[in-house]
Amino acid sequence: MAEYLNVVARIRALQRGEAVPIVAQRQVVIQPHAFIVTMLSMAGEDTSVHAVAIGRFGEAPTIKVVADPRRRDDQYALLRWLLPHFETYYSQCLTEGTFPQLWVSSEGALGHLDTLADRLRFTDDPEVQRLGVLWTYAGERSPVAGQQALISATAALRAHYATGQQEAEDEHLGSLLTWIDPPRGRDIFTAVAMAEDQPMGAKTDPWFDANELQPAVELFNQARKAEDGASKNFHETRIQQLLEGVIRPIYSATQRAIAILSASRWQPNSALDPLAEQEAAAFAQFMDARSQGYHLPYRDSPKAAAFKIVARERAVANVEAGYLRHDRAAREKAVESGTVLRATLVDMHKVKLASWVFEYPVVLTSHQDSLHLRAGDEFWTLDEPKLSIRITAVERRGPFSWVSAMVEDGRRTIMRLEKGTVLDLGPKAPDWGGQAREFQQMGLRLTNSPWTHSDTVPGSAPSNRLRPNDLLAAVERLV
Incomplete structure (x- = not known):
């Protein structure tokens, strides 16, 4: 779109x-x-x-x-x-x-x-x-x-x-x-x-x-x-x-x-x-x-190349998230393409699970035609108030999509919102400091070069499990 x-x-x-x-x-x-x-x-x-x-x-x-x-x-x-x-x-x-x-x-x-x-x-x-x-x-x-x-x-x-x-x-x-x-x-x-x-x-x-x-x-x-x-x-x-x-x-x-x-x-x-x-x-x-x-x-070494790839991937995510929060044209394009959820708050509840343990289910509706949603996806509000939700179910009813979700962050905030509030939800806010943490983590992982970047090929590790007589039939039974 x-x-x-x-x-x-x-x-x-x-x-x-x-x-x-x-x-x-x-x-x-x-x-x-x-x-x-x-x-x-x-x-x-x-x-x-x-x-x-x-x-x-x-x-x-x-x-x-x-x-x-x-x-x-x-x-x-x-x-x-x-x-x-x-x-x-x-x-x-x-x-x-x-x-x-x-x-x-x-x-x-x-x-x-x-x-x-x-x-x-x-x-x-x-x-x-x-x-x-x-x-x-x-x-x-x-x-x-x-x-x-x-x-x-x-x-x-x-x-x-x-x-x-x-x-x-x-x-x-x-x-x-x-x-x-x-x-x-x-x-x-x-x-x-x-x-x-x-x-x-x-x-x-x-x-x-x-x-x-x-x-x-x-x-x-x-x-x-x-x-x-x-x-x-x-x-x-x-x-x-x-x-x-x-x-x-x-x-x-x-x-x-x-x-x-x-x-x-x-x-x-x-x-x-x-x-x-x-x-x-x-x-x-x-x-x-x-x-x-x-x-x-x-030419970059394998380690330096890996770091540059991580930096570029992080930059893409941060730039996209930043523009969705501050650039109106980018926001509207994302709404039309379905990568940003523009939904109306229909219902919210506070459910007690145990002593001092609560969960906050919410229901939202959207008339967007091409939403990219699935259970387990996490979305954050692009404007105030700050909160995040985890999608639990998506159902299409006529021209509207009904989205059920659980509030992850901002649980107290959600109960102060009125029904009918329109929320724009998308990716998490830019994490400009996350690149340094990823570099540190990659540095530990790449202390020893993986076998794919060395001259030593690991030995074979044959499986001890019995092989079925009809391998094709065994694979078809998995479907």
């Missing part, structure tokens, strides 16, 4: 000829000192940086272009030029007790930066290695639910708006911004088609590469080999101008995306506060480990 809401929003955007907001609250933390990173790679050289534009939110870009990134010395010179900018920014964030936030134009640009971070860590140049390490913080955080360190402008905008085009087309930042703020008096699809002519990722246009950029690079290399300084400088300047014409609009579009999301129309979202705190803690931990000399490995 929640998918239908997205479809309806896109149909509405198509009818209006402009994007429609799908939330009222801001969905991402926006650091006032956000750092915009726009990079272009050379065609066929995915791990290169042909041009880069960097700057803080609200500032003009600082642009650096290398004529031919295939020349290692020139490429490393550009990367060494970048290092002080990021070291200064990271040091400032660490001193202020906050975290750095890098903005890129799209998911493709995000993947480009992540790939560079992974490759640069293992170069033979200490300064380039250092840059790769700093970028690795953002790259490793990017797949973690609720992370705020590396933000794609298209992903952030899609969390706030629905357009009248396909979701894959929303990855072009120019077309997405055109839907959000379409030019007046012009057909939306004509405007979008014009916007799509401008590259907005980490790659330049193939026609531009073949007809303008490649000839200029070739002439530059010919002049360099001929040691013709004047011609070399001319073609180097030409390449600079060509790539600046591509990279400046991408940088400006990213700035524009942040400005749209910083507008006062978006209401505060309390679910973002713990995410910012978690990000600051993760950043401080990352920098502390680097200062103590711990190196980032090329």
Whole structure:
């Protein structure tokens, strides 16, 4: 059902000829000192940086272009030029007790930066290695639910708006911004088609590469080999101008995306506060480990990989639970999909089992069509008052579901509620400190590596039980 809401929003955007907001609250933390990173790679050289534009939110870009990134010395010179900018920014964030936030134009640009971070860590140049390490913080955080360190402008905008085009087309930042703020008096699809002519990722246009950029690079290399300084400088300047014409609009579009999301129309979202705190803690931990000399490995050990999986699973659960409590759009989507129970309190009792021992059965009704309930499930209220229930039975009666449950927490509270009270129930509140406890428990369990991660295979342990003559018949009797 929640998918239908997205479809309806896109149909509405198509009818209006402009994007429609799908939330009222801001969905991402926006650091006032956000750092915009726009990079272009050379065609066929995915791990290169042909041009880069960097700057803080609200500032003009600082642009650096290398004529031919295939020349290692020139490429490393550009990367060494970048290092002080990021070291200064990271040091400032660490001193202020906050975290750095890098903005890129799209998911493709995000993947480009992540790939560079992974490759640069293992170069033979200490300064380039250092840059790769700093970028690795953002790259490793990017797949973690609720992370705020590396933000794609298209992903952030899609969390706030629905357009009248396909979701894959929303990855072009120019077309997405055109839907959000379409030019007046012009057909939306004509405007979008014009916007799509401008590259907005980490790659330049193939026609531009073949007809303008490649000839200029070739002439530059010919002049360099001929040691013709004047011609070399001319073609180097030409390449600079060509790539600046591509990279400046991408940088400006990213700035524009942040400005749209910083507008006062978006209401505060309390679910973002713990995410910012978690990000600051993760950043401080990352920098502390680097200062103590711990190196980032090329591949994680089985133990480290297990810890990262646990951390990501915990993050998913905490982020979902946090948004359900503080984000109204997320709550309504969960109600439509049936993962949140919105029910009316019909009856409650206090039953004495023994001296000073009581239980509190309750009955609730809901008209939701697609509930995901079964006996034994536990639900917690998403608002005040705080209480939890354990489902004992679910019965469908006409258009209503009747839910019987036992109160687990908040037993005194339930008796003060009036019949007819509507409750929203869902997963338990976020446990941001639970990750440390899980790590400690896993550390004890993984003191000795399991046989699945060692070279020793345990011996066979044959069963002493008698084997039936007809194994198939014995299995069928179990059904």
